[in-house]
Every structure is written in structure tokens, then in C-alpha cells.
Amino acid sequence: MSTETHADEPHAAGVAARLNWLRAGVLGANDGIVSVAAIVVGVAGATTSVPAILAAGSAGLIGGAISMALGEYVSVSSSRDSTHALIAKEREELATMPEAELRELAALYEAKGLSPATAQTVAEELTAHDALAAHLEVELHIDQDDVANPWTAAWASAASFTIGALLPFLTILLLPEAVRVPGTFVAVLAALALTGAVSARIGGASVPRTIARVVIGGALALAATFLVGWLLGTTGVV
Numbered sequence: 001m002s003t004e005t006h007a008d009e010p011h012a013a014g015v016a017a018r019l020n021w022l023r024a025g026v027l028g029a030n031d032g033i034v035s036v037a038a039i040v041v042g043v044a045g046a047t048t049s050v051p052a053i054l055a056a057g058s059a060g061l062i063g064g065a066i067s068m069a070l071g072e073y074v075s076v077s078s079s080r081d082s083t084h085a086l087i088a089k090e091r092e093e094l095a096t097m098p099e100a101e102l103r104e105l106a107a108l109y110e111a112k113g114l115s116p117a118t119a120q121t122v123a124e125e126l127t128a129h130d131a132l133a134a135h136l137e138v139e140l141h142i143d144q145d146d147v148a149n150p151w152t153a154a155w156a157s158a159a160s161f162t163i164g165a166l167l168p169f170l171t172i173l174l175l176p177e178a179v180r181v182p183g184t185f186v187a188v189l190a191a192l193a194l195t196g197a198v199s200a201r202i203g204g205a206s207v208p209r210t211i212a213r214v215v216i217g218g219a220l221a222l223a224a225t226f227l228v229g230w231l232l233g234t235t236g237v238v
Contacts, residue, residue, distance in 0.1 A: 032164025045229025069158035
């Protein structure tokens with residue numbers, strides 16, 4: 001039997017998880033770009049004061065990175081706890097009622113389209129090899145060796161957000177006052193187009209459609225915050 005696989009169809013264990021992490025990193029960077037750009041552009045619409053823009057941008061970058069890390073840590077921790085509880089439950093069932101579990105495994109394979117005899121053979125062979133792994137995969141779609149680490153998730157989320165946020169933050173601080181806002185708009189939209197293209201490639205989606213979605217959304221966010229800042233500045237509120 002040939003073991004040849006298609007190059008565009010990865011079969012190695014953990015590939016889906018790694019793609020999800022990569023996609024999460026791209027989306028985290030995208031969040032950093034949009035949220036911090038909206039803050040600094042909004043402040044720049046109200047005032048030309050570099051210290052004010054610096055303070056607002058720093059607060060947005062640090063607060064956003066911490067918020068992303070905390071949110072990811074809590075989310076992944078909850079998911080991991082649930083996964084470990086399911087693994088423990090399945091391990092206990094295999095220890096206390098192995099025959100019932102074998103029948104259940106065979107029934108699951110039969111439901112997938114195998115004949116009763118073949119399903120029974122497959123269940124027996126997989127049980128002999130690694131009963132827990134077999135049940136986790138078929139019953140719960142869990143890989144016990146591929147459970148996410150909440151600390152890794154938190155650091156990755158914070159890092160990706162920070163990397164994305166640094167682009168608009170440094171751009172608006174380094175550009176001359178005359179081109180500060182339009183230059184930041186251009187840099188941000190170009191960066192969003194790049195993250196949109198990468199995200200689409202990872203997810204197998206339409207690249208032009210994804211780029212259009214993130215660029216239009218980012219442009220609307222920047223325009224809205226700049227308008228609010230400009231109105232507050234021209235009316236003397238700030």
C-alpha cells in the first residue's frame with residue numbers, strides 16, 4: 001500500500017493545532033494594529049501633542065497586551081481543565097468497564113460505515129494498542145498529547161498583539177506632524193492587508209475577500225476614532 005500523501009493535505013499529528021496557533025497569532029497582531037491605531041489616531045485628531053499621543057498609545061498597547069494575555073489564559077485554562085476532566089473520566093471507564101467500552105468503540109466505528117465484523121476487529125486492535133487514545137479520538141475527538149498550555153497561549157497572544165500594536169504606535173510618533181495621520185492610515189491599512197492575506201492563506205479562504213474585509217473594517221475604525229477626536233478637539237472639549 002502506498003504511503004504517499006498530498007503536499008497540501010498535512011496528516012501529521014498536531015498540524016491542526018499548530019495552524020490554529022498561527023491563525024491566532026495573526027489575528028492577535030491584527031487586533032493590536034487596529035485597536036492601538038484607533039487610539040493614537042483618535043488622540044491625534046484632537047491634539048498634535050506628541051506626549052498625549054505617546055501616553056495614550058502606551059496605555060493602549062500595554063493594556064491591550066495584558067488584556068489579550070489574561071483572556072487567552074482564562075479561555076485556554078478552562079478548555080484544558082474540561083479536556084483533562086474528560087480524559088480522566090474516559091480512563092476510569094476503561095478501568096471499570098472495559099467490555100462495555102469495547103462494545104461502544106466497535107459501535108462507533110460501525111456507525112462510521114464499517115461492517116460489524118470489521119468494526120469489531122478495528123476496535124479490538126486499537127484497544128490492544130492504546131485503548132485510551134482510541135476512545136478519546138473516536139468518542140471525544142481529543143488528542144491527549146496535544147492539549148494547549150495556557151501560559152504559552154497567554155504569552156503568544158500578548159506578543160502577537162504587541163508586535164501588531166508597535167506599527168501604528170511608532171509610525172505616528174516618528175512621522176512629521178503634517179503627514180502623521182495620513183501616513184499612519186496608509187501604514188495601518190497596508191499592514192492589515194498583509195495580515196488578511198496571511199490569515200486567508202492559513203485558513204484556505206479567499207485572499208481578496210479577506211483583505212477587503214479587514215482593510216475596510218480597519219479604515220472604518222480609524223475614520224470613526226479620528227472623527228471623534230477631531231470633534232472633541234475643535235469644540236474645545238479637550
